[in-house]
Amino acid sequence: MAACVAVIAKENYPLFIKTIPTENELKFYYTVHTSLDVVEEKISSLGKNANDLRELYLGLLYPTEDYKVYGYVTNTRVKFVVVVDSSNASLRDNEIRTMFKKLHNAYVDMLCNPFYKPGDNITSKSFDNIVVGMLQQD
Amino acid sequence: MADEAVFEFLHMEMVAHIHREALKDEKDQCISKLEALGFRVGQSLIERFTRECSRFKDELDTMKFLCKEFWGLVYKKQIDNLRTNHQGVYVLQDNKFKFLVQMSTGKQYMESAPKYLAFPCGMIRGALSNLGVNCIVTAEVSAMPACKFQIQIQRN
Numbered sequence: 001m002a003a004c005v006a007v008i009a010k011e012n013y014p015l016f017i018k019t020i021p022t023e024n025e026l027k028f029y030y031t032v033h034t035s036l037d038v039v040e041e042k043i044s045s046l047g048k049n050a051n052d053l054r055e056l057y058l059g060l061l062y063p064t065e066d067y068k069v070y071g072y073v074t075n076t077r078v079k080f081v082v083v084v085d086s087s088n089a090s091l092r093d094n095e096i097r098t099m100f101k102k103l104h105n106a107y108v109d110m111l112c113n114p115f116y117k118p119g120d121n122i123t124s125k126s127f128d129n130i131v132v133g134m135l136q137q138d
Numbered sequence: 139m140a141d142e143a144v145f146e147f148l149h150m151e152m153v154a155h156i157h158r159e160a161l162k163d164e165k166d167q168c169i170s171k172l173e174a175l176g177f178r179v180g181q182s183l184i185e186r187f188t189r190e191c192s193r194f195k196d197e198l199d200t201m202k203f204l205c206k207e208f209w210g211l212v213y214k215k216q217i218d219n220l221r222t223n224h225q226g227v228y229v230l231q232d233n234k235f236k237f238l239v240q241m242s243t244g245k246q247y248m249e250s251a252p253k254y255l256a257f258p259c260g261m262i263r264g265a266l267s268n269l270g271v272n273c274i275v276t277a278e279v280s281a282m283p284a285c286k287f288q289i290q291i292q293r294n
Binding site for chain 2: 010075108114
């Protein structure tokens with residue numbers, strides 16, 4: 001499954017990052033940070049095919065030697081970034097899409113919680129559980 | 139059907155409660171309180187409503203979404219008239235605004251009408267701010283139950 005899941009606010013600061021416990025978690029943080037540039041580029045690409053601009057799912061942002069990074073932007077400019085292991089070749093596009101759908105639904109549910117102030121770090125347990133469910137290594 | 143009535147009653151009682159509980163010198167803060175309530179609600183609502191739809195091309199697209207789908211989902215009808223001067227000012231006209239329909243037409247309650255428009259103004263502002271559009275929203279009633287929302291986009 002995923003190696004790292006991140007939720008980034010529209011002002012481009014992270015609301016939530018969770019990685020599988022490895023010894024070098026900082027590397028994931030850097031990867032997510034650099035992927036922001038690619039996301040911005042994709043959202044604002046002018047003169048591109050009109051269909052692409054209307055999709056929320058951004059697809060594969062860029063592959064590194066060990067990992068592949070996927071992105072998704074909502075209409076409210078909240079970005080979801082998922083980093084998956086390259087060796088896990090069986091993960092198809094559809095599965096990544098369902099993963100983002102689940103993330104988006106969980107985010108919307110959490111935003112509707114009146115105790116959550118928009119812009120704060122995400123501390124909701126149920127959101128956390130959903131993300132942990134996606135990160136389980138098998 | 140029932141859920142519309144529930145919300146209308148809740149809103150009426152909210153307006154009445156805030157005005158009743160306000161201290162003498164805080165009377166003018168009532169409208170701001172209601173507007174702030176609406177702001178937070180608008181933020182959450184827009185997140186839920188835009189979940190499935192594709193991204194907006196430009197500002198006009200966003201306003202059209204607001205007029206048709208957002209209004210439709212919240213008030214079960216669409217905005218009757220949208221006007222713009224293409225320089226960041228939009229006027230939304232609703233000829234039978236939900237919260238004003240129950241009050242009798244005519245001049246009797248025109249003065250209290252703005253109290254009931256504070257929450258919807260806040261909702262619009264919250265929805266737009268979450269979509270990345272900063273604006274000021276004001277409302278005016280010329281003839282019950284029609285009302286006009288004026289949205290002024292702040293560009294900087």
